Amino acid sequence: MGIAEKIAYLKGLAEGLKLDEETKEGKVLLAVIDVLADISDELEELEDEICELEEGIDAVSEDLSDVEECLYEEDEEDEDEDECYATTCPSCEEEIFFDDSILEEGEVICPNCGEKLEFDLSDLANATGMDDED
Ligand SMILES: [Zn+2]
Known part of the structure; x- marks a missing residue:
């Protein structure tokens, strides 16, 4: 079970228990679940961004390899010429x-x-x- 699923489960529990938002304890628990949901959303966004960054780095790395190959080939040609x-x-x-x-x-x-x-x-x-x- 991922974090998002766990939080959804907690929310379901809170609703099932019919937490009274008017009580101090109910307010705190609902606020905590709310914050957990926010954190989970941000984690998901971060994971997406990391994925995109990794793809970007892979692309740059491949381009760099091409450039390196080009440079080394030119070096060898230069020596011949x-x-x-x-x-x-x-x-x-x-x-x-x-x-x-x-x-x-x-x-x-x-x-x-x-x-x-x-x-x-x-x-x-x-x-x-x-x-x-x-
Ligand atoms: Zn001379």
Whole structure:
């Protein structure tokens, strides 16, 4: 038996006993049953609201998973696209960094001395994730 049913049962009892609303005891008992009914109504409303909130949280949680998946996928794509290489300028010995698009062109201008470098692929080191060693 739920709270609402118990209170309905109490109300029925009170009516069956023909509680006299004019007596002090009758007033108190009827007032208590009234308050219990109010509390029960509010509990029901709260339960409904909690249910709605849970549904809302589930929906948000699912959306968040989609967003996370999207972000991780983009991260992986970014790493593929932004492959970075390093080489040393033979003229000034400055280290030069460049990516795939420049590699396809086959040459790069040294930002330090302006020397045009043509790539010898065997000299290239993949600089992705490289630590600052010096
Ligand atoms: Zn140079």
